Ligand code: SF4
Ligand code: SF4
Ligand code: SF4
């Protein structure tokens with residue numbers, strides 16, 4: 001193979017400037033990988049022509065799995081033969097994205113042997129992305145990964161790789177153990193993760209508090225967001241310290257509270273916890289003085305998705321509070337009911353959120369056996385076209 | 398040495414996270430009391446035990462070569478007993494017990510070209526997608542846009558001088574892999590022409606009922622062309638979403654003349670103060686102008702600057718616009734309001750102003 005230098009005048013522009021450069025990364029990999037070198041060449045062509053040069057299609061994967069590999073092919077393979085196949089492997093990240101240097105090196109060594117040497121740390125759903133290799137290399141990569149204790153993540157119509165915020169590992173606001181729940185769910189549903197059998201994808205994200213650092217409410221079909229039930233823990237001395245250090249508590253805390261449930265009389269902060277919506281603002285501003293309450297757990301919300309197909313949806317409340325001890329069992333029970341209904345009634349490529357919109361939330365609740373509660377809606381309906389079920393109600397009596 | 402056939406392992410799942418937690422975290426797991434900001438990109442978490450954990454956060458380009466990851470591993474060895482983590486926004490976090498090492502670590506990161514910052518009221522790293530580097534349906538490149546925009550906003554990453562957090566995201570098509578639709582500023586690649594139909598290829602690689610069913614607006618009909626079973630697209634009904642292309646590779650949407658970038662503002666996912674919400678359309682179209690996308694960079698910098706100047710403390714982009722109103726947003730940013738800003742998809746009417754609440 002000729003190691004002639006590819007000329008990339010357009011991409012070279014993106015090596016300039018202070019922000020770390022992805023072009024520098026591709027060039028770095030290209031020193032040792034012909035695949036990365038051809039990627040660089042093809043990308044330069046895309047920059048010249050303002051058009052992508054990848055094709056999808058063709059099912060590729062590792063034996064016995066239906067997910068975890070994204071098939072990708074160049075549409076200019078004669079120019080760039082080393083990326084004729086350039087499939088991505090999704091490797092299930094450790095919960096919370098913690099690593100040892102040794103684990104990172106192991107991953108690097110495997111990927112240098114079998115692929116382009118390029119990665120994403122991490123992909124949108126949270127996986128370690130091994131960016132680009134040939135079909136023949138998939139099985140050997142997988143074999144080395146599993147020997148090293150790693151496994152593939154999800155893709156296609158399966159449960160996608162769950163992810164979690166840093167949670168109790170480093171965050172004082174975690175209302176449940178996000179890492180443990182994420183790990184337990186991932187292990188419980190290895191089959192659903194690796195063998196697509198759903199109408200479409202299903203994502204699960206664990207956020208420890210309403211700050212939602214993993215964007216679960218926007219991105220996960222099942223959003224598990226930590227919350228507390230009792231009063232905010234308050235340390236008056238620490239409040240006074242913030243004020244003494246120049247915090248304008250009236251303007252920056254009290255007046256920014258969305259429910260106006262706090263009062264500051266110049267000496268003491270009073271919170272009417274019955275009115276608090278647990279938005280986290282005051283706690284974020286004064287982490288030393290205010291903390292989530294002690295009765296902790298999570299709210300389960302369902303249905304978020306990006307626009308494809310019927311428009312974007314944010315998750316909405318299904319179960320307002322589940323105590324931490326009951327979380328895993330409740331999630332399992334809920335998933336079994338939701339997945340059963342979705343399996344039966346979901347159309348091809350219909351996310352759960354779209355199914356709920358199509359059949360109506362009330363019918364969906366009937367189907368999964370959950371009682372309606374006012375926390376599920378921002379207000380009751382304002383249109384009078386009610387589908388009364390007189391016959392059913394009478395027969396129940 | 399002869400290798401014995403090792404048993405093929407499957408369904409082992411990811412490594413247990415506990416193997417990768419630094420000892421100080423194991424000792425204080427779930428027992429953190431509070432944290433303080435020490436400097437942009439540097440935090441100190443204090444545990445009930447009194448132990449302190451220092452975090453140094455650095456931005457990465459997300460796309461990393463194994464050679465660079467090894468350098469990150471070396472830094473983890475040098476400063477953090479071999480432990481390191483990544484964040485949901487592609488930052489690298491070094492976790493230290495000894496604060497006296499922070500400055501040296503920062504210097505080493507600087508030398509490697511990784512900026513320290515992205516905490517609190519700074520712009521954090523940019524969630525983004527594959528673009529021309531690796532995706533079939535990209536209307537633009539994600540990494541190039543991120544690089545170009547962040548070069549211009551570099552100081553906003555390394556300084557915490559914005560009114561509130563500012564989350565940027567880039568997606569290269571309407572699939573929005575990074576779910577950019579709830580960001581303070583979202584940069585979104587758009588196609589603007591219906592798919593081309595490769596009639597020769599289509600009957601071979603696509604199932605016609607699946608293709609017809611894939612279209613959210615019902616724009617695709619079965620049709621016979623030169624005796625071949627294929628499809629047609631009713632152009633007026635097409636919104637260039639790419640659903641058909643996802644199920645049928647014979648309907649590519651890419652068009653170098655008309656593809657480009659749109660810009661959306663005011664979304665958020667956190668529940669702090671106001672509820673999570675979608676970003677709203679600010680700029681319907683800017684041209685794809687690689688390698689540096691000057692029009693996009695200028696527009697984003699302008700929006701950030703106007704926001705930084707006018708928003709009050711703790712107002713996220715969307716909360717600021719709530720207060721001043723959309724007419725003022727368009728006036729202050731100089732962005733023209735067009736017919737494209739008025740929704741015409743499902744439930745569009747919910748976005749009309751059905752009141753006399755007006756500001757002049
Ligand atoms: S979501 Fe809450 S608990 Fe989790 S890391 Fe963010 S602030 Fe901490
Ligand atoms: S958490 Fe939010 S709603 Fe509750 S008191 Fe604090 S600012 Fe107010
Ligand atoms: S946003 Fe679209 S083009 Fe970009 S990576 Fe996702 S599917 Fe591909």
Ligand code: SF4
Nearest residue numbers: 612635636638639641
């Ligand atoms: S791009 Fe979308 S709207 Fe247009 S034909 Fe394809 S599926 Fe239908």
